[in-house]
Amino acid sequence: MGPRQGERITHIGAGTGYYTAILAELIGSSGHIIAVEFDPVLAGKAAAFLADRPNVSVVVGDGAEWPQDLADGVYVNFAVARPADRWIERLAPGGRLVFPLGVIGEKGRQLGGRHSDRGAALCVERRPEGYSARVLGPASFVYAEGPLGAVDAGESARLRQSFEAGMLKEVRSLIWKLPAQEKNCWHVGDGWALSLDETSD
Secondary structure: OOOOOOOEEEEEOOOOOHHHHHHHHHHOOOOEEEEEEOOHHHHHHHHHHOOOOOOEEEEEOOHHHOOOOOEEEEEEOOEEOOOOHHHHHOEEEEEEEEEEEEEEOOOOOOOOOOEEEEEEEEEEEEEOOEEEEEEEEEOOOEEOOHHHHOOOHHHHHHHHHHHHHOOHHHOOEEEEOOOOOHHHEEEEOOOEEEEOOOOOO
């Protein structure tokens, strides 16, 4: 994501705050990070661990409801079958979103909870001509809880087919709430698509 000094970052799925602390160092005292955690117990631990950092605010909440203001960066620490609306629509110009896109897997006995069994980390950047997108690499993450984890079976099946078809590294842009031509896309979901074309006017 390349966080810079003075930026406004929203960390979704902050857990106990380990990555929040790293982000806080990178944005410096002139920046601010909001760490959002769905689990109140984990959020309480994060608040305690990060209490000495004035550039961090920890909130208990649903990650789909954040950021609430424009953000220079949104960093997500759980897998989803599609990005939440606010992650895209609240990106400031030049803002970056990093999130794990994944297909939900069976509950792992050893890991606990739900995890993705197919997945990749993506970076989306808001540009004047649209949203660029690139694959950072394969990723398997704990899966979203709450409303973000309620996956439509049809969309999940289509996403699995996209992963199985390959060519993920060819993704160049995100099409958001606009018509998308399937022949030019790696994946077409409900109101969004990952395209093989560069962003354009």
